[in-house]
Amino acid sequence: MTFVTISKRLETIARYCPKGARVADIGSDHALLASYLLVEDIASFVIAGELNEGPYQAALKQIHTLQIRDRASVRKGDGLAVINPGEVEVVCIAGMGGQLIASILENGKEKLTGVKRLILQPNVGEELVRHWFLENEWQLVSETILEEDGILYEILVAERGDANAPYAQTDRTLEELVRIGPFLWQEKPPQLHTKWQHEREKWTKVRTQLERSDKPEAKERLKQIESEIEWIDGVLACLHMDKQSFKK
Structure with missing residues (x-):
């Protein structure tokens, strides 16, 4: 049996992936998240997308170690260019700045056909991702903030729906909640x-x-x-x- 060890950050992202979903991990680096989703039988199929040659080769090597590699595809390309419309139900983008994540989503909007869930982990600029949700009718459905090795990470999960629904609170303005995170403000971890x-x-x-x-x-x-x-x-x-x- 193959085991894949991943960080708490990636494990938290994996928990947001519905069982049996087809998942694209954009900017997959060494394809650890994609591998974990397969080995733990969370995803039925994964696409690991990577722009740069070094990480792309590392992802290929990692996926090749798996016995279930026929359920994975490693692709080289920019952002959502590596997927076809309707090919996946979940898109994960982790470990980039919020501005870059929003740009990837904006530039690849036509590739989001059939995508039901976005799981995003911006290193900075979380509010830019929340703004993109508001402008594109994606409803924020969950947020998590966690600390690992002295670094704080926020994970934002969105599905198609009423983008304004999470902000129907009265003690803070919409702009403030976009900065803080409406679910984080409710839970106050x-x-x-x-x-x-x-x-x-x-x-x-x-x-x-x-x-x-x-x-x-x-x-x-x-x-x-x-x-x-x-x-x-x-x-x-x-x-x-x-x-x-x-x-x-």
């Missing part, structure tokens, strides 16, 4: 507090640097950063209050 604490620290460092500048434009930028830190403080205060309420 401790990792969410950690994320925004890190954001606050980042902007505080930028503020310190700008305070040393004599340039006129620095003053305007300083105002924007003060406003950002104030907003983050409000988010952290709410998260802290909920944490305290939970303890009681």
